[in-house]
Amino acid sequence: MRSMFSFQAVVGLAMLGFVAPALAQQATNIRGTITSFDGKVIAIKTQDSRDITVDLPETVNVAITRPFTMADVKPGMTLGVTTVVRDDKVVAIDVRPIPPAAPAGLSSYDLAPQSTMTNAVLEASVAASGGNELTLNYKTGTVKVLVPPGTPMSQSAPGTRADLKPGETIYVAARNDGGKYTAVRVQVSKDGVKPTQ
Structure with missing residues (x-):
């Protein structure tokens, strides 16, 4: 779980429609495996074996990963x-x-x-x-x-919250407000094709 070093990547995601254009805080990249999702909060086991939760606002779309x-x-x-x-x-x-x-x-x-x-x-x-x-x-x-x-190599495609299943590999760009994570972009594995880890 590491922070981006440049806001250019955040702006690029905004152009993709995944990140709020007015995002004024440094984003954190979270990569790992979904352990649960209750419709509002994603529980993730990160690559460094941390258990964290990420709030998923209604305004944030879910992308799935397709071959490229x-x-x-x-x-x-x-x-x-x-x-x-x-x-x-x-x-x-x-x-x-x-x-x-x-x-x-x-x-x-x-x-x-x-x-x-x-x-x-x-x-x-x-x-x-x-x-x-x-x-x-x-x-x-x-x-x-x-x-x-x-x-x-991979590409993203529109997905739904139904794709956020336990065991799937996930990438989240999130705001970190004092240890509370809120997603601004979400991409999840689909049919064995994983977002970059």
Whole structure:
């Protein structure tokens, strides 16, 4: 359970319709497994084995996770790619499509130590040693990213609260008000396809 390092990711979620645009507090990313849901409160066993509860307001929609593969990656689409640097190469650890209206650029992210989230338009995808190389363009630059085989890839789709079942893997972006968590975005696994953990 870790905090985002940049509000750009929060703004991007607002563009997706999952986060209140007026969110003025730092968001916390919560990743784990649902233990219960009573219609209003989600109980979660986090990745670091904490038991926490998250309030789910009526205004917050639930997203489910669907497959997304390199075969779905096409030039001109907008991608959100989380990367790390390995052996002087920018390497993807997560790839997903995002709406074109999402803010473009780079920001620090908490998926892994020293990881970066890049929201950008795909210029090209070519086979490369060790995977596929994506050329991503954003307002102030271009970055080439290696996507190794087996890199987590997924996309979100509209879900319902009925999808919040015990045992499902969940990702929540939440406000933390003195230890009380309130969801601003929720994405849950579906048919074995999990949100990025």
